[in-house]
Amino acid sequence: MPTGVALRDAREQLFDAAERVLLREGPSALTSRAVTTEAGCAKGVLHRHFADFDAFLADLVRDRIARLDDQAAALRDSAGTGTVADNLTDVLTALFGSVAVAIVGLVTSRDELRARLRRTTPTGIPLLTEAAAAIASYLTAERERGRVAADADVDTLAPMLIGAVHMLFADRKGTPPESGAVRKVVDAVITGIGR
Structure with missing residues (x-):
């Protein structure tokens, strides 16, 4: 996964990615890795914006x-x-x-x-x-x-x-x-x- 790629409105992109995973695969598939993969960003991006x-x-x-x-x-x-x-x-x-x-x-x-x-x-x-x-x-x-x-x-x-x-x-x-x-x-x- 590429790092150092600037995300515009990272929170919203992560929320939208989580929503897509949730709709496609359900609550059990919703992990930080699934969200960041769906958003096309490094896992650390999520943890920079949220405590956990x-x-x-x-x-x-x-x-x-x-x-x-x-x-x-x-x-x-x-x-x-x-x-x-x-x-x-x-x-x-x-x-x-x-x-x-x-x-x-x-x-x-x-x-x-x-x-x-x-x-x-x-x-x-x-x-x-x-x-x-x-x-x-x-x-x-x-x-x-x-x-x-x-x-x-x-x-x-x-x-x-x-x-x-x-x-x-x-x-x-x-x-x-x-x-x-x-x-x-x-x-x-x-x-x-x-x-």
């Missing part, structure tokens, strides 16, 4: 959580437009069509990573907890606009949506579900909350 591999993984997960902020804002901004079911279907399909399912597998398979992430996400599964909060916020905005019933328990509905749709996408090697399958789950979960 679990610190790297924790920052990777936090980075992917931070990316949810834009999706959450867009979802909140969509309140009052389209249909509630369509908006939820779109955001859940995008969430689980990304690296989220693989990240969940990574977090659940590494005790030290989970321990580090507990500092910022004390309950639930990191990434899914933040996604549920984004959905609850969106449903609250829709409730304020009168498109969701005033008595709808959005703090229960949001994790129900996350859990049910996650089950559709959980087979990392299989074909991802069609949008219609996601919509069917969304419809089942939110039945009765609309106005």
Whole structure:
């Protein structure tokens, strides 16, 4: 492996490489060597930017959580437009069509990573907890606009949506579900909350 090659935004290149390995081969294949090989850099590059591999993984997960902020804002901004079911279907399909399912597998398979992430996400599964909060916020905005019933328990509905749709996408090697399958789950979960 060549050394001395300057990397532009090494952290992001390493994160992207880790994501590719994770998606292609799963959590068990994610090692510092696999990441640096995928990124095309020397192993020392990773250790220059991170205290250890679990610190790297924790920052990777936090980075992917931070990316949810834009999706959450867009979802909140969509309140009052389209249909509630369509908006939820779109955001859940995008969430689980990304690296989220693989990240969940990574977090659940590494005790030290989970321990580090507990500092910022004390309950639930990191990434899914933040996604549920984004959905609850969106449903609250829709409730304020009168498109969701005033008595709808959005703090229960949001994790129900996350859990049910996650089950559709959980087979990392299989074909991802069609949008219609996601919509069917969304419809089942939110039945009765609309106005």
